[in-house]
Amino acid sequence: MSVPTITLNDGTTIPQLGFGTWQVSNDEAEKAVSSALQAGYRHIDTAAIYGNEEGVGRAIASSGISRDELFVTTKLWNDAHEPENARKAIETSLEKLGLDHVDLYLIHWPAPVKYGDAYIKAWNALQEFKSEGLTRSIGVSNFQPEHLDHLEGETPVVDQVEIHPTFNQAELRTELAKRSIAPEAWSPLGQSKDLQDATITKIADELGVTPAQAIIRWHLQIGNIVIPKSVTPARIEQNLASANVELTDAQVQAINGVDAGNRLGGHPDLSLIHI
Numbered sequence: 092m093s094v095p096t097i098t099l100n101d102g103t104t105i106p107q108l109g110f111g112t113w114q115v116s117n118d119e120a121e122k123a124v125s126s127a128l129q130a131g132y133r134h135i136d137t138a139a140i141y142g143n144e145e146g147v148g149r150a151i152a153s154s155g156i157s158r159d160e161l162f163v164t165t166k167l168w169n170d171a172h173e174p175e176n177a178r179k180a181i182e183t184s185l186e187k188l189g190l191d192h193v194d195l196y197l198i199h200w201p202a203p204v205k206y207g208d209a210y211i212k213a214w215n216a217l218q219e220f221k222s223e224g225l226t227r228s229i230g231v232s233n234f235q236p237e238h239l240d241h242l243e244g245e246t247p248v249v250d251q252v253e254i255h256p257t258f259n260q261a262e263l264r265t266e267l268a269k270r271s272i273a274p275e276a277w278s279p280l281g282q283s284k285d286l287q288d289a290t291i292t293k294i295a296d297e298l299g300v301t302p303a304q305a306i307i308r309w310h311l312q313i314g315n316i317v318i319p320k321s322v323t324p325a326r327i328e329q330n331l332a333s334a335n336v337e338l339t340d341a342q343v344q345a346i347n348g349v350d351a352g353n354r355l356g357g358h359p360d361l362s363l364i365h366i
Contacts (some may be wrong), residue, residue, distance in 0.1 A: 109134030118145030172209035
């Protein structure tokens with residue numbers, strides 16, 4: 092099965108369809124990531140705050156897959172934005188993952204209400220980590236344009252944000268495109284709520300696929316990097332098979348049309364949700 096790739100603004104190539112691990116425990120993560128790698132995923136997304144980096148690392152270590160075939164993302168939590176704390180955080184993440192580098196390191200949230208402009212210091216620290224080889228690429232998560240405006244030096248390669256059919260973030264995606272920042276979707280299925288949408292179920296029936304497969308394929312065709320999560324082996328395989336689905340332009344536009352501004356997570360300025 093061929094998973095499409097995207098070339099990021101620093102020249103790094105990322106598999107467009109990855110495997111998410113939010114709300115998955117350490118032990119579950121080991122099993123789920125093992126299943127994902129066996130199914131053919133090569134892009135794994137985790138975060139310090141998820142508490143499962145050790146499980147993800149064990150799955151990677153036992154997979155027998157060459158490190159250079161894998162793309163591993165983890166994230167810096169809000170309370171570690173100060174440079175010395177950020178360094179401890181990435182070193183701890185690498186130790187838990189059992190890796191000498193990650194492929195992508197993200198600032199998880201800007202969190203300006205609680206931590207002010209510390210995310211700017213964190214961005215400077217991430218650039219140092221990249222120059223030292225601790226991460227191949229650097230990016231952000233849950234950043235709005237006003238947060239991006241304050242960053243100096245390198246441009247983030249991705250902004251991982253909430254995107255799903257009923258909250259498609261068209262305006263933000265347009266802004267990110269202007270900045271050559273790739274959009275990456277968390278909660279890509281709307282925490283399963285979008286699976287019941289009548290337009291999506293109709294399109295899935297037309298194609299003979301699941302609603303989840305139709306949504307994941309929509310993400311791929313509009314240019315999002317997408318990281319669906321499951322701990323069920325059959326569903327893990329089904330989600331990956333979305334790479335083989337093809338929506339018509341009319342079907343893509345129909346899914347675009349279900350947008351309802353249905354934000355499920357908190358606003359980036361205010362929220363401390365752990366996604």
